[in-house]
Each structure stands twice: as C-alpha cells, then as structure tokens.
Amino acid sequence: MDSAPPAATQPVAAPAIAQKTSRRINLALQGGGTHGAFTWGALERLLEEERIEFDGLSGTSAGAINGAVLALGLLEGGRQGAKDALNRFWRALGAKFAVSPLKATPIEKALWGWDLQYSLAWNAFDTMTRVMSPYQLNPFPMEFNPLRKALDQSLDLARLRADKNAIRLFISATNVRTGKPKVFTRSEITVDALLASACLPNVFKAVEIDGEAYWDGGYLGNPALWPLYHERMAADIVLVQLNPLLRPELPTTTSDIMNRLNEISFNASLMSEMRAIDFVQRMLEAGRLEQPRYRRIFLHSIEDEPRMRAFKLSTKFNGDWDFLQTLRDYGWEAADLFIRENLDKVGRESTLDIQRYL
Numbered sequence: 144m145d146s147a148p149p150a151a152t153q154p155v156a157a158p159a160i161a162q163k164t165s166r167r168i169n170l171a172l173q174g175g176g177t178h179g180a181f182t183w184g185a186l187e188r189l190l191e192e193e194r195i196e197f198d199g200l201s202g203t204s205a206g207a208i209n210g211a212v213l214a215l216g217l218l219e220g221g222r223q224g225a226k227d228a229l230n231r232f233w234r235a236l237g238a239k240f241a242v243s244p245l246k247a248t249p250i251e252k253a254l255w256g257w258d259l260q261y262s263l264a265w266n267a268f269d270t271m272t273r274v275m276s277p278y279q280l281n282p283f284p285m286e287f288n289p290l291r292k293a294l295d296q297s298l299d300l301a302r303l304r305a306d307k308n309a310i311r312l313f314i315s316a317t318n319v320r321t322g323k324p325k326v327f328t329r330s331e332i333t334v335d336a337l338l339a340s341a342c343l344p345n346v347f348k349a350v351e352i353d354g355e356a357y358w359d360g361g362y363l364g365n366p367a368l369w370p371l372y373h374e375r376m377a378a379d380i381v382l383v384q385l386n387p388l389l390r391p392e393l394p395t396t397t398s399d400i401m402n403r404l405n406e407i408s409f410n411a412s413l414m415s416e417m418r419a420i421d422f423v424q425r426m427l428e429a430g431r432l433e434q435p436r437y438r439r440i441f442l443h444s445i446e447d448e449p450r451m452r453a454f455k456l457s458t459k460f461n462g463d464w465d466f467l468q469t470l471r472d473y474g475w476e477a478a479d480l481f482i483r484e485n486l487d488k489v490g491r492e493s494t495l496d497i498q499r500y501l
Contacts, residue, residue, distance in 0.1 A: 166489040167196045167377040168443075171366045174204020174341065174359070174409070175385035176459030177240075178451070180467040182209045182383045183229050184474025185445050189381075190222045192482050198377040199311035201326075201370050203360040206383070207314040207340040208232075208294070211332060214312050215303045232297050233467055239289050240462020244268075247463070257466045259457035260398045269457075272345045281348070288347055294334045304330050313370040315360030316340045319349050324363035324412075326370055361409040368416045374435055379489045381481070383474070384446040386410050388499055402456035417442075417500035442495040443485060447477045 170189075172182050186209060189195055197217070202210035209229065216228030240246065244264055247255070251262045259265035271280065281287060303309055312329035316339040327336040339350035339357035349356035360367070371380050386406045394403045420440055426432040427439060450473050458466070485494040 165194055165196050166379070166486060167198050168379045168381045168489060169199040169201070169371040169377050170197060170210070171368055171371065171380050171382045172200065172202035172206025172210055173365050173383060173385045173413075174202075174206045174361045176205060177236075177462050177467060178385045178454065178459050178470060179205025179209055180233060180470035181385055181447070181451065181474035181477075182206060183233050183467075184471035184476075185383050185478040186213055186229060186474075187226055187471070188475045188478035188482065190226050192486070193222075194486065195482075197310050199313070199371050199373075201313040201315070201364075201366045201368065202340075203315045203364055203366040204341040205385075206366050207337055207360065208290075210312055210314070211298060211300070211303065211337060214309050214329070215298055215300070218302065218306055218309050219299075228297075232293070233471070234464075235293055235297060237462055237464040237467050239293060241464065243289075243462060245460055245462075247461070252463070257458050257461055257463065257469075258455050259461055260455055265457050265460070268460075277344075277346060277348045286348070288338060290338060290341065291334060294337055298334070300332055300334065304332060311376065313367065314340050315364040315367045316342070316350075316357040317360055317362045319344075319356040319358055322363075324360065324367060325355075325357060326364070326367055328370075362412070364412050364416075365409045366413075368413070368420070372440065374438065378439060379441045379443060382413075382442070382444045382446075382495065383478075384444055384448075385451060387448045387452045388414075389448065390452060398455060398457070405456055414500045417497055421497050421501060440493075441488075441490065442493045442497060443481065443489065444495045445474075445477050445481045447473050 182205065200210045200214065202208075212228050212232050213225050216225030220227065245259065245268055246264070247259055247262045255261050303312075309329055312332060314327040314332060314336055316325045316327070316336065318325050333352075335350055335352050339352060340360040342350050342358050344358045349358055351357075365386070368380060386409050388410060390403055390406065394400045420442065423432065423437055424440065427434070427437055488494050
C-alpha cells in the first residue's frame, strides 16, 4: 500500500513549526465483528502520523480488542510495535477463520463475494442460533470461543494492567442482570473482560466475571464516550465508526431487516451520548455552564459509510483474509483522509457533523 497521495493531490506543505505540533487525541473504537479490520487499518495510519499522540481509548467488542492490542503494542515497541502487534493479531485471526465452518466455498465466493447470506454454512449457522440458545447447543461447562485462544496467545495483559505508562483504556460490556453498562479500566482488563465486551448472546454464553454475567458492550456503549470526558484527558475524541448511520433504501428481506436492526441497536447508545455532548457544548457557548466543571469537547470521526454500507450482516462473521485486507485498506484510506483534511483542526474545533447523530 502506497502511503503517499498521488502527485496531483499532494497537500501544500505546512510551515515547519506547524508540522512539528503534536495533537493529543482520545480514540473511540466501535465494534462490528470482523469489520474491526477497518479499525486495524485506521489505527495503522494514525500510528504512522508522528504528530498524533494517544491519550485515552474507549472500545467495545472488536474495538476493545483492537484497543488492547494497540495499547500493549505501544508499550512493547512504540508505534512500530503497535503496528506489528495489530498485524500479528489479525493475521492469526485470519488463519483461524481459514479453517472455520463458516468459510464460503470457492464457488459461493465467486458468486456472492464477501456476503455469506446465501452460503449453506451461514444459513445452517443462522438457523441454529435462532432456534437454539448457546446453552442448548452446548450444555457442558466447556467453552468454544476461538477468540480466547487467540487473545491468550497474543496479549500479555498482566503487563498492560501493571504498567502505568500505558495509555488510558476503557472497555465496555453489558451487565445482563442489571441492564447497565460496565466499563473496565486498564487495571481491570483481562481476557474475560475482552470476551465479555464481544459476547453476542445468541452465539456465546454470557461471560461471568466476579459473579456477574456480561454480554456485548455494544448494546449500551458502542463505544462509551463518557469515560473520555475526564478533565485531565485530551479534549479531542476521534470516533472510528463501523456501523452506518444512514441506509437510504428500505430493507424488505429478512436478512436486510436483521442487518438494519443490528446497525440501529448498536448505534443507539452512541447517538444518545452525542445528544448529551451537543447539549453541554451549546450551554457552554451560551455561557450557561461554567468551566472547568464543564469543558469544550471536540469531536471527529473516521468512517467510510458508502463502502461499509455495502456489507451485509453476514460479513461481520467473514474472516476471509482477502476481505480483512480489503477492510484494512478502507480504514487506512479513511484515516489518511482525516489526517490530510482535519488534523490541523484538532484542539481547535470539531470536524464531526453532529447533526447526523441528533
């Protein structure tokens, strides 16, 4: 992948002083199954930009896992260490999906591309998870989650918990009993916490931590933004968004209806937080709230809705290596566009169109 834009679109060089000015940001990483490879690409591009410094990170599901890999990689080897760690993790995940029963056959891939909804394996899996719960499919205490082994093998979470030099990290899950969000801080991050954040209740048994059962964090925070409001943290939040907000066409098939319901439910909490942020910012501008108890927050986003909108629900379970690489490239390009167009506005103004979330 060529990191330089074409000569015709080369940006005009900024003054040397501006080039060296660092920009501190918080990252907010959405979940979305294997669509998290888009975030992998976005993080790669952000890591290549030395003007960017990472202060805190809030992630859910795939965003939580990407965040933990990033944080640990930064500790172990700086920017290049983080890029290498993300690459290793996604390659390892792709290798596991290469032998997955959900993998499309060559003929199915030739006919329908990345979409699995017409494949025999996907339809059998989809029907099974609608008819029977994970507890009925697996009544034994054994766990069948390929993510656990991948995380155990690739992440030294004990070091991440212990090292105070690590970036602030917040991982969201949903408490099944109370219906409230649970945010695990860096000192609480375990493999169980990451699995809880990514636990789809129709696919996996709830993950139990300290006597409480947890499901996917996307239901109540995808991702949670409020942990990034702390006074001493950076004022800028960069959201890496996977789930499209807008889908102009009316879904009419069962698959498309389920896909849209998934997008709406996993964006609902984010939209609610955006409304709260917008309200506080308008009150600050009107002089009706006092600082430093309340302060300005600048919001930005890295997304590619036109491309991501083309992917159906089944593709969130597609771990085909070519597909993961395609998503990574899309994420890299989206982050590159953000850097070229908006990096100089970080710390001064929001570049996210908040009206889309209201």
